[in-house]
Amino acid sequence: MLIFTSQYGKIFQCLILGLVLIVGNATRASAAVVAAETGATSFPRPVGSYADDAMPGIGEKLVHRIKNEPFNIVASLIFLCAIVHTFLASRFMAVAHRYQHKFEALALDYDKSSGGEAVALDKLEFRANLFHFLGEVEAVFGIWLIPLAIAIVFTHGWSTMVHYVSGVSFAEPVFVVVIMAIASSRPVLQLTEQCLAKFASLGGGGTSAWWFSILTVGPLLGSLITEPAAITICALLLLHRFYALKPGFTLRYATLGLLFVNISVGGTLTHFAAPPVVMVAHTWNWGFAFMLSISAGKRSSASWWQTPSASSSSALKWPR
Numbered sequence: 485m486l487i488f489t490s491q492y493g494k495i496f497q498c499l500i501l502g503l504v505l506i507v508g509n510a511t512r513a514s515a516a517v518v519a520a521e522t523g524a525t526s527f528p529r530p531v532g533s534y535a536d537d538a539m540p541g542i543g544e545k546l547v548h549r550i551k552n553e554p555f556n557i558v559a560s561l562i563f564l565c566a567i568v569h570t571f572l573a574s575r576f577m578a579v580a581h582r583y584q585h586k587f588e589a590l591a592l593d594y595d596k597s598s599g600g601e602a603v604a605l606d607k608l609e610f611r612a613n614l615f616h617f618l619g620e621v622e623a624v625f626g627i628w629l630i631p632l633a634i635a636i637v638f639t640h641g642w643s644t645m646v647h648y649v650s651g652v653s654f655a656e657p658v659f660v661v662v663i664m665a666i667a668s669s670r671p672v673l674q675l676t677e678q679c680l681a682k683f684a685s686l687g688g689g690g691t692s693a694w695w696f697s698i699l700t701v702g703p704l705l706g707s708l709i710t711e712p713a714a715i716t717i718c719a720l721l722l723l724h725r726f727y728a729l730k731p732g733f734t735l736r737y738a739t740l741g742l743l744f745v746n747i748s749v750g751g752t753l754t755h756f757a758a759p760p761v762v763m764v765a766h767t768w769n770w771g772f773a774f775m776l777s778i779s780a781g782k783r784s785s786a787s788w789w790q791t792p793s794a795s796s797s798s799a800l801k802w803p804r
């Protein structure tokens with residue numbers, strides 16, 4: 485399905501591109517002005533400025549913070565809407581499929597001489613593309629950034645929004661995206677698969693041996709190739725070596741949960757592999773020797789003892 489190919493879709497696409505250009509130019513134009521402002525109020529307010537440490541209950545603290553900064557309730561409601569949208573993504577995708585099927589059925593009998601049918605086709609295609617976009621889980625929080633930015637502008641002004649966006653660091657998400665793109669490339673995937681194949685061959689090279697190798701050696705490799713790369717590679721290998729054999733649902737979910745746990749453990753052997761560690765390693769002087777001394781004797785072993793053996797997991801409907 486082509487995105488934004490209908491008449492309505494092209495108009496919507498032009499509006500989005502125009503909005504991006506306008507906002508981008510306005511942001512650049514006002515960035516210098518915002519940077520020159522010395523008396524601007526910090527946004528968002530520091531947590532310590534609320535002085536509510538003595539308040540015992542969470543509800544009392546929330547009410548106090550909302551009274552001091554009403555924007556807190558606006559931001560919380562937007563965040564809640566984004567979470568609800570995430571759970572409704574599959575519903576939006578189902579609606580998109582219904583519109584797409586109607587579009588395809590009408591397109592088969594499309595008569596170019598009929599202007600009414602052309603308009604109906606455009607409407608159906610636009611609705612299908614719109615709901616398909618709303619059904620993309622990856623885009624949900626990006627979509628709700630738009631009302632958040634609008635709310636900041638209306639409550640605190642344009643300069644505050646520009647100052648806030650300019651002060652946000654996108655280093656970590658960009659780092660994760662780049663690493664995952666590199667890790668999913670064919671050379672890296674083949675090299676890692678060859679390394680895991682060596683360990684799997686020690687167990688006979690069967691499905692159980694591959695499962696065990698991917699969930700133990702794979703996460704430990706995350707300390708060298710970073711956690712995002714390790715989870716990408718392990719997930720792809722599990723897809724082809726394990727999930728393609730259609731195991732039982734209990735084992736499917738257990739394997740996925742175990743992968744998450746082991747990846748979080750395996751990436752803490754070094755100070756540059758796990759994004760949370762990377763953020764604090766420089767500030768807290770966590771070097772390679774420190775991480776190895778903390779992790780080698782405690783956490784790295786957890787990746788092994790948390791992984792059940794093939795014999796103990798026989799009741800989980802192993803694929804044949």
